[in-house]
């Protein structure tokens with residue numbers, strides 16, 4: 001009996017070519033695995049294609065809810081943005097697909113798993129490291145990395161092996177899609193000076209085509225997780241689809257990012273991520289209302305690290321688990337509703353309310369209801385500013401600058417205990 005390999009299969013040219021390539025090069029039986037993370041693809045067609053090309057089986061798994069709940073929403077709770085911009089859509093799907101590959105390999109008694117990533121992107125790292133984290137004994141094969149083919153050669157190879165190649169103009173872009181966003185690279189986008197042409201966008205309207213009237217969307221969170229839109233509860237995946245639709249109509253979520261890949265290359269990426277952009281805005285806003293200052297500031301310091309480790313392929317790592325434990329604890333009271341305003345490509349939180357709100361109107365007001373103890377501020381400021389005052393006094397004595405004489409006398413006039 002031949003050894004088996006489980007291939008992450010998208011139905012595209014590269015992973016289709018990988019089926020006969022794995023059979024011929026490694027003499028293994030290929031089991032295809034197509035995961036639905038919300039691309040909106042024809043999965044029955046993809047399954048049939050894998051079988052027609054020679055896979056001995058093809059599993060199609062709908063993991064949209066799992067992806068939304070166990071991956072995208074964890075990143076949301078951590079406000080994860082790589083380099084302050086990229087919501088990590090592609091990066092978040094790789095560990096989930098790796099987990100599916102490993103589970104399938106175990107169920108099928110396969111010796112190896114395979115993916116269609118190139119040797120210069122981040123995704124190969126995410127697949128390889130995730131698989132090794134889950135089962136260090138599984139071999140990971142990357143046909144495109146091992147034996148790169150020019151597009152024309154890949155097409156010729158495909159034709160030789162009876163793989164249907166779509167005729168007509170080839171899509172010049174490399175696109176990866178899931179519920180958390182759409183990533184587009186290659187083609188004309190490789191010149192970072194050239195503005196992305198309209199044709200790369202599929203989810204978001206160009207600002208010129210957005211409605212003149214703004215739209216308000218109320219997003220309700222429970223424990224840091226979005227649970228309802230405009231009061232209507234929905235499942236995680238449905239909620240993301242719905243926000244992608246609404247935000248996209250208003251041109252929200254277009255991102256243009258020259259990013260630092262883990263493999264040392266700078267690359268220019270275009271993203272469309274309406275739901276992610278809206279939810280990150282709403283979630284951060286609700287945290288502003290519900291987290292005490294020290295927790296909010298400390299958490300912000302971890303968010304950068306969280307985003308980085310997701311980008312760098314370390315989802316299945318003790319550090320991510322530890323950070324998630326912290327993040328989870330921080331979200332206990334992040335519940336309430338944020339009102340977002342969408343208009344002409346922008347998304348802004350313009351209202352927020354929560355039973356856990358730490359905003360105290362009587363403390364904040366400048367009106368007659370004010371309960372804040374103004375006299376308490378004086379003593380607080382004296383103590384708070386003491387190191388600065390003492391330093392200024394010593395510095396001015398030694399430097400003798402005229403304009404700091406006032407500080408010296410202020411110190412001299414201070415009461416001693």
Ligand code: ARG
Nearest residue numbers: 090091122174175176183185
């Ligand atoms: N640069 C992004 C990342 O590393 C997206 C890569 C996704 N692939 C694509 N074909 N656009 O996460």
